[in-house]
Amino acid sequence: xxxxxxxxxxAIELVGIDKKFGAVHANxxxxxxxxxxxxxxxxxxxxxxxxxxxxxxxxxxxxxxGEIRIQGKPVTIRDxxxxxxxxxxxVHQHFMLVENFTVLENVMLGAEGGxxxxxxxxxxxxELKRLEKxxxxxxxPDAVIEELPVGNQQRVEILKALYRGAEILILDEPTGVLTPxxxxxxxxxxxxxxDQGKTIILITHKLREIMAITDTVSVMRxxxxxxxxxxxxxxxxxxxxxxxxRRVLLRVEKGDANPGPVLLSVKNLTxxxxxxxTMVDDVSFDVRAGEIVGIAGVxxxxxSELLEALAGIRxxxxxxxxxxxxxVESADPALxxxxxxxxxxxxxxxxxxxLKFEEYENSILGYxxxxxxxxxxxxxxxxxxKSAEEQIEKYDIRPPNPRLKTANFSxxxxxxxxxxxxxxxxxxxxxxxxxxRGVDIGAxxxxxRRIIEMRDAGKAVLLVSVELDEIRSLSDRILVMFAGKVVGxxxxxxxxxxxxxxxxxxxx
Amino acid sequence: xxxxxxFVSILGSAIRLSIPLLxxxxxxxxxxxxxxxxxxLEGKMLASAFAAACVAYWTGNAWAGxxxxxxxxxxxxxxxxxxxxxxxxxxxxxxxxxNFIAAGLTIVLGTxxxxxxxxxxxxxxxGRFSGIVLPGVEMMRDVPIIGPLYANVISGNNILTYIAFxxxxxxxxxxxxxxxxxxxxxVGENPGAxxxxxxxxxxxxYRALIVTGFLAGFAGTYLSIAQSAAFINNMSAGKGYIxxxxxxFAKWKPVPVMFACLLFGFLDAFANFMQGKxxxxxxxxxxxxxxxxxYILTCVLLAGVIGVARPPKAGGVPYTKER
Numbered sequence: 097x098x099x100x101x102x103x104x105x106x107a108i109e110l111v112g113i114d115k116k117f118g119a120v121h122a123n124x125x126x127x128x129x130x131x132x133x134x135x136x137x138x139x140x141x142x143x144x145x146x147x148x149x150x151x152x153x154x155x156x157x158x159x160x161x162g163e164i165r166i167q168g169k170p171v172t173i174r175d176x177x178x179x180x181x182x183x184x185x186x187v188h189q190h191f192m193l194v195e196n197f198t199v200l201e202n203v204m205l206g207a208e209g210g211x212x213x214x215x216x217x218x219x220x221x222x223e224l225k226r227l228e229k230x231x232x233x234x235x236x237p238d239a240v241i242e243e244l245p246v247g248n249q250q251r252v253e254i255l256k257a258l259y260r261g262a263e264i265l266i267l268d269e270p271t272g273v274l275t276p277x278x279x280x281x282x283x284x285x286x287x288x289x290x291d292q293g294k295t296i297i298l299i300t301h302k303l304r305e306i307m308a309i310t311d312t313v314s315v316m317r318x319x320x321x322x323x324x325x326x327x328x329x330x331x332x333x334x335x336x337x338x339x340x341x342r343r344v345l346l347r348v349e350k351g352d353a354n355p356g357p358v359l360l361s362v363k364n365l366t367x368x369x370x371x372x373x374t375m376v377d378d379v380s381f382d383v384r385a386g387e388i389v390g391i392a393g394v395x396x397x398x399x400s401e402l403l404e405a406l407a408g409i410r411x412x413x414x415x416x417x418x419x420x421x422x423x424v425e426s427a428d429p430a431l432x433x434x435x436x437x438x439x440x441x442x443x444x445x446x447x448x449x450x451l452k453f454e455e456y457e458n459s460i461l462g463y464x465x466x467x468x469x470x471x472x473x474x475x476x477x478x479x480x481x482k483s484a485e486e487q488i489e490k491y492d493i494r495p496p497n498p499r500l501k502t503a504n505f506s507x508x509x510x511x512x513x514x515x516x517x518x519x520x521x522x523x524x525x526x527x528x529x530x531x532x533r534g535v536d537i538g539a540x541x542x543x544x545r546r547i548i549e550m551r552d553a554g555k556a557v558l559l560v561s562v563e564l565d566e567i568r569s570l571s572d573r574i575l576v577m578f579a580g581k582v583v584g585x586x587x588x589x590x591x592x593x594x595x596x597x598x599x600x601x602x603x604x
Numbered sequence: 605x606x607x608x609x610x611f612v613s614i615l616g617s618a619i620r621l622s623i624p625l626l627x628x629x630x631x632x633x634x635x636x637x638x639x640x641x642x643x644x645l646e647g648k649m650l651a652s653a654f655a656a657a658c659v660a661y662w663t664g665n666a667w668a669g670x671x672x673x674x675x676x677x678x679x680x681x682x683x684x685x686x687x688x689x690x691x692x693x694x695x696x697x698x699x700x701x702x703n704f705i706a707a708g709l710t711i712v713l714g715t716x717x718x719x720x721x722x723x724x725x726x727x728x729x730x731g732r733f734s735g736i737v738l739p740g741v742e743m744m745r746d747v748p749i750i751g752p753l754y755a756n757v758i759s760g761n762n763i764l765t766y767i768a769f770x771x772x773x774x775x776x777x778x779x780x781x782x783x784x785x786x787x788x789x790x791v792g793e794n795p796g797a798x799x800x801x802x803x804x805x806x807x808x809x810y811r812a813l814i815v816t817g818f819l820a821g822f823a824g825t826y827l828s829i830a831q832s833a834a835f836i837n838n839m840s841a842g843k844g845y846i847x848x849x850x851x852x853f854a855k856w857k858p859v860p861v862m863f864a865c866l867l868f869g870f871l872d873a874f875a876n877f878m879q880g881k882x883x884x885x886x887x888x889x890x891x892x893x894x895x896x897x898x899y900i901l902t903c904v905l906l907a908g909v910i911g912v913a914r915p916p917k918a919g920g921v922p923y924t925k926e927r
Contacts, residue, residue, distance in 0.1 A: 154800070156925055175802065176799060176800050176801070176802040177802030177803075178802075179802075180801075180802050186800065188796075188800065190796075192794065192796045192797040192799075192800040192801075193794065193797055194789070194790045194793045194794045194797050195793065195794070195917070196793060197789075197790065197793070201786060201790075202797070204786070205786060205787065205790050205797060205798065205801050205803075206787075206798070206801025206802050206803050207801070208783040208786065210783065211782060211783050211784070212781060212782055212783070213781055213782060213783060213785075213786060214781065256801075
C-alpha cells in the first residue's frame, strides 16, 4: 500500500522500508510518497523512528528491506555521496558546518570543482549570487560561520544543499534554535523553495509548525507510519492523538496561583561566562511561594548562566541572591540544597545524570550525604535501591529497573529520573531548566502536572525554557530575557507575538 | 667582530638544530589539523632514524636511507591510524604505545644486527647527506656582515635543510589552496560536515597521517644520516615533544611553526654555547634552564598569556556517525 500524499507526481517514494537494530525494530514497513513541489511534515515522538528513516534516506544507514524511488526511479543510497547525487539535501538539527570557515568554504566543501580551490571559487560565488536572487537566501559569502547569527547559519546549510543541486530538501527539527521571527523567515524561504518546484520534508515535534507550513503530514509511532493526512483536513488534537496513541491534554489544567511570601530574591545580579563575556546583566526579580515564574528567551541570552548562578554552579560577578531574605554568601550547590533549593538542570546529560551509572545511583546524585542513605562512610545500598524503586513507581519510570544503565532509558524517562530525585526531596524552591527538552508528549504532560503540583503545594518555582508554549502554559508570571537583561515582565496571558518581539529585543 | 663570529656560529647551529623540529612539527601539523593528536611523533622520528641509518649503512646510498626512513615513519603512522581511526581507540594511548615500540625495537634490532649496544654501524660518507656549498660563497666572503652569514648560515647545509624550509610554503599551499587542504582542515574541526558532504572521514584522515609519516621520515633521516653518521640509542631525545610544543606555540599554522622551531632551535644552540660559561653578575647558569625554555614558553602560551591557542575542535575525538 502506498499513501499518495499529493496530487502531483511523487518526487520521492518509500516502499516497504524496514530497519532493525538488534532487537529494536526502528522502522516497520514504512510506505511514504511525497508529491513534487510540496511541503510534507513528518511528526512523531522521540524514538518513533523519524531520525532512522531520514538517516536511511541520507545514506547514513541502509534499510534491511524496501525500496527508495526518486522521480519514479528506484535508487540505492549507499552513502551521503549517493544521496547528494540523487538530489537529496539535508539540513541537520545540529548544523554540519565548520565554524571557523567562511560561508563560501563551507558551501564548497565536498563540491570544490577541482584539486585546486582557486578554480572553483569564482563559479561558487556566481552560483551563490544566483541562489540568493532566486530564493531570497541572503548571506555574505565571506562571513565566518561562528560570527553569524544562528538563523543565518541555517541558511548556509540550506545553501549547501541547493548548491549541490538538491531537489528534495529534508529539514530535521529546524526551528529548535530559532527565534519566532527567524522561524517565520525560514518558513517564508521554504514556501519560496516549494513554489519554485522543490520538494521539502520537514521533521518536527512541534504540531503548530506542521499546521502552519505543511501541505501534507505523516505521523510516526513506534517505528510505524500510522497515518498520512492533508494538513487542511486534520487538527492538532487528531495529530497529537495519532502520535501518542491515546488522547492527550495539550493545555495544562491549572487553577489560579496563590502567591505567598518571597522565597527567592535576586538583586542586581551580574554573571560572566567562561570567556569573560557578561551573560547576565544587572538582573533583579523575586519568586514567591506558590507561583511559577517563567523566563522566556531565545537560547543563549543568559538564561543558562542565570540558572547556574542561582544553583551555585557559577559565581556571580556582582549582585545578591537572597533565600528567605538571607543573602547566600558563597556559590555552593551543596549549601543551597541544604537551604531546600532543588535544581533540575537544563542539560540532563551534562549535569543532571551520569549516563554510565545505573538508575539507582543517579537517583541519589547530590544527596549522598542524606543520613537516610548512609551508614557512616558507607552507602546503605538497600536503602538507596528501595528509594529508587519508590521513585520509579511514583513517576512511572520505564522500564522499572533500578539496575539498568541510565543511558538505556529513553529521554523522557531519563528526565523523569532527574525530576523524581529533585522533587522527592520536598524542596521549598525549585529551579527548572528546559524540563521537557527531548521528552515525548506523554512524559511532557506528566512532568508539567508535577510542576503545577509543586506550585500548588506552596513552592517557589523558577522555570527556564526556550519553548514559548511551555512558558506560557505553566507560568503565572513571565520574564523575558534578551542579551542578558530582563527586558520585561508579562502576565501569563500575554500573546505570543508580543513575547516573540521581546525575545528578539525589538519591543519591551 | 669576535662577538659577531660567535653569533654567526650560534645561528648556524640553531638552523641545524631546528631542522628536525621543523620536519616533525609540520608532520604533526597535518595530523592534528585533521583531528588526530599525535604524541607519537617522537617514536616516528626515532624509528625512521634507525631505518635510515641501517639502509644507508648497507647500501651506502643516502637517498635509499631517506626512502627507508620515510617508509618506516609512514608504517608507524598507519598503525596509529589503525588504532585510532579504524578502531576508534584513544589517540594519546596509541601514540604513547608507538613511542615505546620505537624505543624498544630500535635497541633490540640494533643490538641484534650490529652488536654495538644499540648503535648502528658507521655510515660511509656517500651514505650521508653532507653540506652543499652554494655558488658565490667565495665571492661574498669578504662582504662584511652578509658575507659570513651567507657562508656559514645560508650556505653549507645539507639538502634536507633546504627541503625543510621549502616544506613550509608547500605545507601552507597544500592546506589553504588545495581541495585536500580544505577537507583536511574541515575534518579536524567538524568531521560531521565532511561526512555529510559525501567525503569519507576515514580515508581523509588516513591520507593526513600518510603525509605526517612522510614528513616525520625526513626528520628521523636528518638525525641519523645528515646530522650524524650513525643511529645512537634514543637519539631523538625528546625532540618529538619539543616539536609538539612548537606546533602548539605556533597555533597550528605552518609559517608560525617555522618561526617557533627556529626559536626553539636557537634556544638549544644557545644552551650548548652557554655550557660551562658564566654570565657577568650572575655566574654560571645551569643549561637545563635553557633546555626547559621551550616547554616554559609553551605553558605560558597555553595559560593564555600570549593569546589563546585554539586547537582543532575535533582533535582527539574518534568519529562516529550520529545516532
